[in-house]
Amino acid sequence: MFDFYHLGSSCSVAVKAALAKTGEPHRVIPVDPSHKDEAFLAANPLGKVPALVGEGLTLTEGGAINMWLSARHPETGLMPDLASEEGAMALKWLFYVYATLHPIWIRLFYPERFCGPKGDHAAPLRLAEEDLFKTYALIAKKLEAHDYVAGDFLSLADLYLAATVHWEGKVENRLTRRWPQLAAHRDRVRQQPAIAEGFAGEFGYD
Numbered sequence: 001m002f003d004f005y006h007l008g009s010s011c012s013v014a015v016k017a018a019l020a021k022t023g024e025p026h027r028v029i030p031v032d033p034s035h036k037d038e039a040f041l042a043a044n045p046l047g048k049v050p051a052l053v054g055e056g057l058t059l060t061e062g063g064a065i066n067m068w069l070s071a072r073h074p075e076t077g078l079m080p081d082l083a084s085e086e087g088a089m090a091l092k093w094l095f096y097v098y099a100t101l102h103p104i105w106i107r108l109f110y111p112e113r114f115c116g117p118k119g120d121h122a123a124p125l126r127l128a129e130e131d132l133f134k135t136y137a138l139i140a141k142k143l144e145a146h147d148y149v150a151g152d153f154l155s156l157a158d159l160y161l162a163a164t165v166h167w168e169g170k171v172e173n174r175l176t177r178r179w180p181q182l183a184a185h186r187d188r189v190r191q192q193p194a195i196a197e198g199f200a201g202e203f204g205y206d
């Protein structure tokens with residue numbers, strides 16, 4: 001049994017979805033961002049979700065947690081054999097969404113962390129938006145030809161990507177207006193058996 005530290009509608013939804021898909025027994029511990037308690041900070045001293053604790057392990061970093069869960073549950077097919085061509089693509093896009101896309105969203109959500117609480121947010125936000133659109137452009141191109149970002153199979157990158165598209169209100173919903181394939185992908189992923197359970201109660205959906 002694992003303790004899963006989760007913040008609603010955040011990047012930890014991708015882990016919630018993987019937990020649902022793998023059926024790994026866990027209890028969800030909601031994190032209050034304005035009141036991070038001792039047990040949570042012991043799990044992640046940086047105070048970031050997701051964190052997974054159990055079986056003598058403390059795991060942080062959403063991409064790593066999901067890789068580990070899928071390695072324990074190869075039957076879910078969430079991550080192909082890494083030495084295969086599909087595995088290479090799934091790994092590349094997993095890093096793309098976690099290491100390239102996610103930090104841009106952080107700049108949009110927390111501009112004060114980049115220019116100080118009293119700094120002028122306008123320029124950093126504009127630059128972050130430009131980077132965001134460039135980064136989704138490559139994803140959208142891939143989704144013109146394929147149902148999922150790594151190809152015609154669902155993989156871990158899709159879980160996180162589908163979660164991020166729900167944040168588009170930050171850029172006046174211009175992501176799905178510009179690239180309808182992003183909306184189609186988000187819905188395709190969210191409605192997958194078991195994955196739907198992970199997305200339930202998040203982003204304003206039942």
Ligand SMILES: N[C@@H](CCC(=O)N[C@@H](CS)C(=O)NCC(=O)O)C(=O)O
Pocket residue numbers: 007010011012033047048049050060061062063098102106
């Ligand atoms: N590199 C980490 C980043 C985690 C992260 O930034 N989590 C955000 C939610 S998306 C968080 O906990 N924010 C709360 C805060 O920074 O106080 C990962 O991929 O797991």
